[in-house]
Amino acid sequence: MDIKAYIESGILELYVAGQLSEKENQEVYELMQQHPELLKEVLEIEASIVKLTAATSPNSVKFDAFKDKITDAKVIQLNPxxxxxxxxxxxxxxxxxxxxxxxxxxxxxxxxxxxxxxxxxxxxxxxxxxxxxxxxxxxxxxxxxxxTKDILTVPLNGQGNYDFAYAKVYWNKNDNTIYLDAKGLPNAPEGKVWQVWSLTLNPLTPTSLGIIDNFNTDDNKIFAITNTNESQAFGITLEPDGGSASPTMEQLYTLGVVNTAP
Amino acid sequence: MNLEQLILQFQKKDAKAFETLYNMYSDSIHGVVYNIVRDSAISDEVVQDVFLKAWSNAESYSQKKGRFFTWVLNIARNAAIDKIRSKAFKTSKQNLDVDFFVDIIAGNTNLENQTDAIGIKKFVSQLGEKCKLIIEFLYFKGYTQKEVAESLEIPIGTVKTRNRSCIQKLRDIVL
Incomplete structure (x- = not known):
């Protein structure tokens, strides 16, 4: 048990106030036997409360004031x-x-x-x-x-050194949305971010569809992204935080060509 | 003689041990009772009742159940509350002061001959509103953690830590 944390929790102050359950009282008592620093803490709390409460006393009542009563009580007890x-x-x-x-x-x-x-x-x-x-x-x-009926499925395969990576794009041309399922990508390392690209092939022109800055925290790794381009392929690269103006080709993890025949 | 032995002697009905314990705690008990009853003659009476009760029920106390001081404190709060609920009391005192312990301490002339008077007065004058209420409720009035949380509209878990930091300030000043 972390005694310091136990002390810091404030439980001992409630112990002195008499506001713990019987079970907790017993627990504090047992811990005090094992940990002298706990006992010391309780004694200090108690001493401060004794002083504070004494300060609200308007006058002292002397012990003599009822000494007789207790000795009387004792005498009665001794004489059956x-x-x-x-x-x-x-x-x-x-x-x-x-x-x-x-x-x-x-x-x-x-x-x-x-x-x-x-x-x-x-x-x-x-x-x-x-x-x-x-x-x-x-x-x-x-x-x-x-x-949805008209959805296009585009598998993106791992590239070069990253052939373990994969992703899938579901493209709904009717509402200009792609759903990127990126479960096959690792978490982006510190200072890096995944960036999604739409590509036309002849000539090769990349257009950024944006970065996925919530990738590591997202549970299902499916991201809805707006895409109004006439894309012929999709690619995903790992870029420095904030993304890049054009893709870093050495960091191209996955790429997939759109099969135009629906 | 340490406190533990003293209490054992007291439980064996040793009047001398009782007197020592009485001198250690009677002012505190009186303070708590007075804070509830707000009448010094009546609280004198209640304090006597409290210690007589402790004396006659001495064997029912066990260290495992809590501190001796806490045990007497409980008896005192209950006795004081019983007193103000009694019919005779209600008819004699229509409305109780709404002051808190801090106000009593600030105006307490009996304090002048106590060594900690300056420290305690300084402590209460620096005390934040929340601390005043938490200490009042937990130690003087015997509220449960839950009741304190509800009265102050703070989460129940905060009561413990908040109270600790209030008591920490007290310790810094009076110990």
Missing amino acids: KKTDWVTYSGWAASIILAGGLIWTLNNNTELTNQIETVSTERQLLEIQIEKARDNLAETRRLLDALR
Whole structure:
């Protein structure tokens, strides 16, 4: 256990205030036996609270003021009276009753604690469900987009040293959008970014379709990109942050030619 | 004699040990009771009740359940709250002061003969609003963490850390 973090959490201040559960009190007590620095911390917190609370006292009440009362009580205890069965059974009954009450109370506290835990868990689950729903809606939307009738599929294959890389472009000419599925590309290293290019082949003219700066954080690695060009091929290069005006050919990872026959 | 032995003696009904413990904590207990009751004669009475109760229930205390001071503090808060809820009290005091412990300390003339008086007065005068309330609620009024969070409209997790930094300032000044 990280004792420093435990101290910093503020749990010991609540311990002195008397606001921890029985279980936590026990835990603090046991840790204090093992870690003297914890005990020292508790003593200091306590000492400061003792001083602060004493400062609100309007006057002192001397111990002598009720010394008699406690010695009286002691004397009575030391001189057992004659056995009075009615009184004893009365006491016994009330003790049993009190025991029962305490038991019910404990049960109640425990149940309340459980309810609190459950309601926190429920909130967490709700957040997860909400997230899952959003993800599902997003995935459905993508799937619908990819299933459109007039969509062109362009596989991009790994180039040169990067023959492990691959990607796919789904091009919907009707709404001028390409969906780039770039699951086959590694994460862009620090200071670099993926840039997507539309190419016409004769003569070879690249037009940038933009950079994918959220590549590393995106979950499904599918990106919707606007493309109004009469593209004949698509390529992806790794460029310095911010992208480049023209593609760095040594960093061309994947390339694919559009098959014009639909 | 260290505190642990002192408490053991007290639990064996040793009046001398009790007196020592009383002298260590009675002013603090009185302060907490007075902060709730706001009447010095009544709080004198309550303080006596509290220590008598501690004396007669001495064997029910266990170190594993918490600090001895905290144990007495709890008895005191409960006794003081019972007092202000009692019918006799309600009819005699229509409205309680809304001051906090800081206001009591600022105007406390009894403090002049205490060595920490200057430090404590300095501490409360520098205390931020949130700290004042957190300390008031947690130590003087015995609110739970959840109740503090709700009263101050801060997340429950913040109560602990916020309170720690408030108490840290107190320690810097009075220890």
